[in-house]
Amino acid sequence: MSPHDADNAMAADYVMGLLDGAEQAAAERRIETDQSFAQAVSAWRARLADLDLTAEETPPSPALWQRIADATKIAPIDALPSARAALRGTTLWDNIRFWRGLGIGGAFAAALFAMIMIGALATSRQLRHDMLALAQRKPIYVAVLVNDTTKEAGAIVNAFSNGRVELIPLRPIEVPAGRSLQVWTLWDRAIGPKSIAITGQSRTLQLDLESLPETVQDQLFEITLEPEGGSPIGRPTGPILFKGNAARAL
Amino acid sequence: MTGNGTITASPQAPDLRDQEREAQLAAALARCAAGDRTALRVIYDSEAPRMVGIARRILFRQDLAEEAVHDAFIRIWRGAAGFDPRRGSARGWLYAVVRNRALSIHRDEHRYEASDESAGDVDSETTLSRMPEASALRRCLEQIDRPRRDVVVLAYVHGMSHGELAGRLKVPLGTVKSWVRRSLFALQECMG
Numbered sequence: 001m002s003p004h005d006a007d008n009a010m011a012a013d014y015v016m017g018l019l020d021g022a023e024q025a026a027a028e029r030r031i032e033t034d035q036s037f038a039q040a041v042s043a044w045r046a047r048l049a050d051l052d053l054t055a056e057e058t059p060p061s062p063a064l065w066q067r068i069a070d071a072t073k074i075a076p077i078d079a080l081p082s083a084r085a086a087l088r089g090t091t092l093w094d095n096i097r098f099w100r101g102l103g104i105g106g107a108f109a110a111a112l113f114a115m116i117m118i119g120a121l122a123t124s125r126q127l128r129h130d131m132l133a134l135a136q137r138k139p140i141y142v143a144v145l146v147n148d149t150t151k152e153a154g155a156i157v158n159a160f161s162n163g164r165v166e167l168i169p170l171r172p173i174e175v176p177a178g179r180s181l182q183v184w185t186l187w188d189r190a191i192g193p194k195s196i197a198i199t200g201q202s203r204t205l206q207l208d209l210e211s212l213p214e215t216v217q218d219q220l221f222e223i224t225l226e227p228e229g230g231s232p233i234g235r236p237t238g239p240i241l242f243k244g245n246a247a248r249a250l
Numbered sequence: 251m252t253g254n255g256t257i258t259a260s261p262q263a264p265d266l267r268d269q270e271r272e273a274q275l276a277a278a279l280a281r282c283a284a285g286d287r288t289a290l291r292v293i294y295d296s297e298a299p300r301m302v303g304i305a306r307r308i309l310f311r312q313d314l315a316e317e318a319v320h321d322a323f324i325r326i327w328r329g330a331a332g333f334d335p336r337r338g339s340a341r342g343w344l345y346a347v348v349r350n351r352a353l354s355i356h357r358d359e360h361r362y363e364a365s366d367e368s369a370g371d372v373d374s375e376t377t378l379s380r381m382p383e384a385s386a387l388r389r390c391l392e393q394i395d396r397p398r399r400d401v402v403v404l405a406y407v408h409g410m411s412h413g414e415l416a417g418r419l420k421v422p423l424g425t426v427k428s429w430v431r432r433s434l435f436a437l438q439e440c441m442g
Contacts, residue, residue, distance in 0.1 A: 008438075009434075012434045012438075016402075016405050016430070016434070017353045017406070017409055018411065018412060021357070038337060039337070042337045042338040042342075045338055045342045045343075045346055046338060046339070047387065047437060047438070047441050048387065048406055049339070049341075049342050049345070049387075050381050050382070050385045050386075050387040050388065051377065051381070051387065051403065051407055052300070052341075052342075052345045052349075053300075053381075054377050054380040054381055055300055055303035055306075055307055055407075056303045056306075057299035057300050057302075057303050058299055058302040058303045058306055058312070058315070060298050060299065060302050060316050061312075061316060064298070064316050064319065064320060065291070065298075067320055068290075068294065068320055068323045069287075069291075071320070072287065072290065072323070072324060109280045109283075109284060
């Protein structure tokens with residue numbers, strides 16, 4: 001972009017912080033919609049970046065992180081906009097935005113992963129660790145476990161490419177004394193449900209599917225309330241609290 | 251950089267560390283976008299002190315600077331998916347968010363007052379001297395005569411508006427605007 005271009009001048013003033021309120025809002029809208037303007041803004045940011053590094057590092061007061069943590073606590077639900085709707089009573093199953101969001105998040109992570117790879121920065125062990133963590137963040141199958149009666153979403157099951165399967169509770173589940181929560185999966189009715197986890201409280205669980213076939217489309221996951229230590233007969237005996245089928249993440 | 255013996259060996263190391271940090275921040279932003287809150291803490295631990303410093307140069311007060319950083323982290327958490335690594339560095343993106351918040355607080359609540367003593371400490375030459383000697387930006391800024399280069403540093407680093415610059419440098423508003431414009435063009439020509 002030529003230095004004398006009006007767009008270039010606007011991009012420079014935007015990065016400098018010299019635009020007034022209305023101009024600034026207009027510039028922010030253009031960044032979203034106008035590729036070449038967005039590039040001009042990035043170029044100006046890169047040019048002036050060394051000025052940021054002259055700022056003295058000033059430790060924040062210890063309370064600042066807690067305030068940020070509190071203010072962002074509900075935000076994971078924002079990140080999955082329709083999860084909140086699910087908690088209000090509708091299910092996620094029909095909601096394409098939820099699935100699409102998961103897909104876009106995954107695709108973004110994958111694209112970033114690829115970019116970092118190409119960046120030939122793989123010299124550092126820490127970096128390799130980060131890339132691995134990133135690659136493993138995209139689940140292949142996702143199941144949202146919903147209560148049949150209330151239609152509340154109670155937990156999400158994520159199955160990853162490396163065989164790891166995790167269960168993340170979305171709400172606290174009250175476990176009466178002397179009882180346990182048991183997680184089951186069913187992929188073949190002829191074989192019947194298999195127990196994959198037993199826990200005394202609702203918390204994130206790494207599920208044990210080692211001895212089972214790989215997670216497949218429509219595989220059923222459910223959480224039942226069982227006697228402490230799990231069902232004595234190896235099959236669910238108590239009420240089903242939440243259940244859902246695995247669907248391929250986009 | 252005081253020890254003479256290390257000068258030839260040192261340029262490589264910080265560069266590599268920066269690349270590593272940059273990759274970690276980009277990965278952490280991707281994890282934030284996927285809802286991983288521990289990644290936000292990673293970014294905070296790495297960048298919050300510098301971000302407070304950046305905001306403080308605009309707002310002068312520690313409490314207001316922390317307010318800007320607080321707002322910035324909420325935006326980073328909610329907007330992490332908007333970071334596009336093809337468009338620029340993760341660090342640049344994070345610093346742009348905090349400058350944006352600080353400028354907004356500055357505009358809304360804290361205009362420079364005649365009585366604002368701390369504004370008197372503002373000095374663009376000190377900022378310039380803190381830049382690495384190898385910095386292309388520093389080299390190019392030094393080629394612009396004062397006070398034309400001062401307007402760039404004062405506006406970017408301390409968030410001064412055209413009007414504030416005119417008041418401080420005691421020149422007409424139109425003059426300030428043309429200095430800013432010409433200095434920025436000169437920078438672009440010089441840096442490419």
